[in-house]
Amino acid sequence: xxxxxxxxxxxxxxxxxxxxxxxxxxxxxxxxxxxxxxxxxxxxxxxxxxxxxxxxxxxxxxxxxxxxxxxxxxxxxxxxxxxxxxxxxxxxxxxxxxxxxxxxxxxxxxxxxxxxxxxxxxxxx
Amino acid sequence: xxxxxxxxxxxxxxxxxxxxxxxxxxxxxxxxxxxxxxxxxxxxxxxxxxxxxxxxxxxxxxxxxxxxxxxxxxxxxxxxxxxxxxxxxxxxxxxxxxxxxxxxxxxxxxxxxxxxxxxxxxxxxxxxxxxxxxxxxxxxxxxxxxxxxxxxxxxxxxxxxxxxxxxxxxxxxxxxxxxxxxxxxxxxxxxxxxxxxxxxxxxxxxxxxxxxxxxxxxxxxxxxxxxxxxxxxxxxxxxxxxxxxxxxxxxxxxxxxxxxxxxxxxxxxxxxxxxxxxxxxxxxxxxxxxxxxxxxxxxxxxxxxxxxxxxxxxxxxxxxxxxxxxxxxxxxxxxxxxxxxxxxxxxxxxxxxxxxxxxxxxxxxxxxxxxxxxxxxxxxxxxxxxxxxxxxxxxxxxxxxxxxxxxxxxxxxxxxxxxxxxxxxxxxxxxxxxxxxxxxxxxxxxxxxxxxxxxxxxxxxxxxxxxxxxxxxxxxxxxxxxxxxxx
Numbered sequence: 001x002x003x004x005x006x007x008x009x010x011x012x013x014x015x016x017x018x019x020x021x022x023x024x025x026x027x028x029x030x031x032x033x034x035x036x037x038x039x040x041x042x043x044x045x046x047x048x049x050x051x052x053x054x055x056x057x058x059x060x061x062x063x064x065x066x067x068x069x070x071x072x073x074x075x076x077x078x079x080x081x082x083x084x085x086x087x088x089x090x091x092x093x094x095x096x097x098x099x100x101x102x103x104x105x106x107x108x109x110x111x112x113x114x115x116x117x118x119x120x121x122x123x124x125x
Numbered sequence: 126x127x128x129x130x131x132x133x134x135x136x137x138x139x140x141x142x143x144x145x146x147x148x149x150x151x152x153x154x155x156x157x158x159x160x161x162x163x164x165x166x167x168x169x170x171x172x173x174x175x176x177x178x179x180x181x182x183x184x185x186x187x188x189x190x191x192x193x194x195x196x197x198x199x200x201x202x203x204x205x206x207x208x209x210x211x212x213x214x215x216x217x218x219x220x221x222x223x224x225x226x227x228x229x230x231x232x233x234x235x236x237x238x239x240x241x242x243x244x245x246x247x248x249x250x251x252x253x254x255x256x257x258x259x260x261x262x263x264x265x266x267x268x269x270x271x272x273x274x275x276x277x278x279x280x281x282x283x284x285x286x287x288x289x290x291x292x293x294x295x296x297x298x299x300x301x302x303x304x305x306x307x308x309x310x311x312x313x314x315x316x317x318x319x320x321x322x323x324x325x326x327x328x329x330x331x332x333x334x335x336x337x338x339x340x341x342x343x344x345x346x347x348x349x350x351x352x353x354x355x356x357x358x359x360x361x362x363x364x365x366x367x368x369x370x371x372x373x374x375x376x377x378x379x380x381x382x383x384x385x386x387x388x389x390x391x392x393x394x395x396x397x398x399x400x401x402x403x404x405x406x407x408x409x410x411x412x413x414x415x416x417x418x419x420x421x422x423x424x425x426x427x428x429x430x431x432x433x434x435x436x437x438x439x440x441x442x443x444x445x446x447x448x449x450x451x452x453x454x455x456x457x458x459x460x461x462x463x464x465x466x467x468x469x470x471x472x473x474x475x476x477x478x479x480x481x482x483x484x485x486x487x488x489x490x491x492x493x494x495x496x497x498x499x500x501x502x503x504x505x506x507x508x509x510x511x512x513x514x515x516x517x518x519x520x521x522x523x524x525x526x527x528x529x530x531x532x533x534x535x536x537x538x539x540x541x542x543x544x545x546x547x548x549x550x551x552x553x554x555x556x557x558x559x560x561x562x563x564x565x566x567x568x569x570x571x572x573x574x575x576x577x578x579x580x581x582x583x584x585x586x587x588x589x590x591x592x593x594x595x596x597x598x599x600x601x602x603x604x605x606x607x608x609x610x611x612x
Contacts, residue, residue: 017268020378020386027374027387030157031394038164038399040406040493041518043363044500047399048232049163049173051366053156054392055235056180057242057373058209059149059187060380064249065205066193070256073249074201078208080245085212087239088184092177093220094231099170101225101507 048095055088141190148186149384155179156388160395183384192380225508226465229498230294233362236369237287243372244280244339247273250379251335258330267327269379274323276375277335278342283368285346290358290365293350300355308352309416315345356462356539357414359498360403364415367396406493407556438574441592443601446568447608449592450476453530453566455486457522459559460506463536463572465496467598470509473535476606477515483609488515490522490559492540523560532564536571536598542583551581567591570601 038046061084065077141149155175162172188195188202195202216235223231250273254265292298319341326334353361370392377385404411450456458477464470477487489506496502506516517525526532534541541561544551561567562585569586571593585591594601 016381017378020381020383023383023386024374024378024390027390028394031160031391031396032398034157034161034391035164035395035398038402039166040402041491041500041503042164042166042169043399043403043406043493044228044498044504045169045173046160046163047363047366047396047498048228049169049176050160050370050392050395050399051232051236051239052173052180053160053176053388054239054366054370054373056152056156056183056384056388057239057246057376058180059183060246060373060376060382060385061242062184062187062205063190063193063380063382064246065208066195066198066201067253068198068201068249069253073252074204076245076249076252077201078204080242080249081205081208082212083238083245084242085209086216087235087242088180089213090216090220090231090235091239092173092180093217094223094228094235095173096170096177097221098225098228098504099173101504 045095045098048091048098052088052091052095055084055091058084058088060084141192145186145190146383149183149382152179152183153384153387156391160391224468225505226468227295228504229359229362229501230291233287233291233294233358233365236362236366237284237291240280240283240287240365240369240372242280243369243376244277244284244342246376247277247280247379248335248339251277252332255330255332264330270327270330272375272378274326274335274338276372276379277339278319278323279368279375280372281339281342282346282349283365283372285343286350286365286368287346287362289347289350290362293355293358300358302354303351308348312345312348315341315348319345353415357407359494359501360400360407360411360414362498363396363400363403364411367393367400370394370396403494403498409556438586439589439592441568441594443594443604443608444611446592446594447605448612449566449568450480450485450531450533450605451483451609451612453480453485455525455529456480456531456533457526457529457561457564458487458489459495459532459534459537459541459561460489460491460502461495461535461537461540463538463570463598465501465505465536467536467600469535469597469599469602470505470511472599472602472606474506474509474511476602476609477511479606479609488517488522488525490517490519490526492519492537492559493557495537495540519557519559526560526563529564531566531568532561534561534567534569535602538571538583539581541585542581543585544581544583547584553581561585562588565590569593570598571595572597 035046058081061077061080065081068074068077156179159172159176159179162168162175187193195205220231251270254270258264293300319338322334322338322341325331326338350361370389372389374386374389374393377383377389401411404414407414458473460470460473464473477489480487489511491502496505503516507513532541539553539556541559542553543558543562545553545556545558548554567585567588567590569591573595574586586593
């Protein structure tokens, strides 16, 4: 590896850009597809959950931190790791708390009360 | 230093060992499955747990990823661990204890810091590239610098925009739209200036210019959010969430990391779709939400059929209303933003339980955008242990409204405004509403006569079958509990 000149390496990543663009474009379609039919009651948990998923920027922050040299880069890298950790840890925790409350209800499962007779619900406790 | 330069260039040009890339790929697949799971009520919690597990694994292998060079940079390793522990120690208790009503602002913060992290990654990469370039290394390709600048720009907008959204929801600043003359023009000029600065940065590799781009992007985030009213902020947070996803994807391009590209793009794409679904649930287009400064403009031009302030409304005492409720056969509770602000969900449940004990049929009619975020009201009522089958979504509730004796509207306004059905010129015309006007009696628990966030008068308030009870939703509900108990 050390035999490569910096210029050569950049060339390698130059061939990679198309691959990354391909992945990027396919991911757009996947992202659209997976949330195409979400009931409105799940909009909030979904927003919160996807918020947690982009916390994976932590992986990038760690790589940056590992390579940081000099005070400025180290301080900024440290901050990046800290902020990304807040995003990923906080995001997953708060989403789980939200969903836990939905789960706790026995009637929560798929049979939305649509199929039920509405008279049966209210009066009898 | 020449050694460092070689390793860093290698980092950005080469990928990690195959097995590490495979782990990242598996994590990316898990994120896709998780997102799919989060879209269905049955699988949602498992989906979230799956994503969390995948994230833990991906972070763990990054410690041994040669691209991070932790084995040779032990100081950096220690600092990274310190930052992560610190982050977790702060985030977990906050996320565990925050009140469910304050959750939207918490999501805003977690989103903002993610955008900030992506922006910082771009800055550090830029600094290190500039440093290496000054040592004689080749300048990175134009697209590589562009990716970094894109991540910087979007990340900064998301960071400062989320901060303002937080301040609005936390009521650190007014939730009303903040407008000034020429606002759109100024915003557009700032946008143009950012593009110009970014291009100049690209051409010159200048660190000061890069910093200026970052600062101006932060400014753009702020001025972009200022004119958006409190009721629309949730839609905005969803949009900023999508922005952060795109910023993370840009970081993925910069670092040649598939996981970041896939995860970031997933969130970016699904976030924009989700944002549009949210706007649609409010009967408006996304452009309308973002650029119309709804509240202020409409208040000025609203009141198509006369001003509301001079007209008479009927107010009642808690005792009168308590009797009405206690002897009703069917009561529909329509909760809104006011209930959320007053943290009145527990008291509402108390009242509902009391009525049900008396044999009154009670259910909650939930408008899709009730509360501070779509679906937020369901979360709040679930927190107050309201059984799921007492909650009816709008489409389910509306056919039953005409047989209800009382529609009890708690802190809602626009979501029951008949103008959405009857007044073609109204800004909310076409928005689906809960048909409270079809019930035999309508009770409004309101803080004041102030119009809802849409800033439009509600004809239903002046209807002769309507009775108003002013006050904080929690207080008035508590009074009703007492009154029903004595009835």
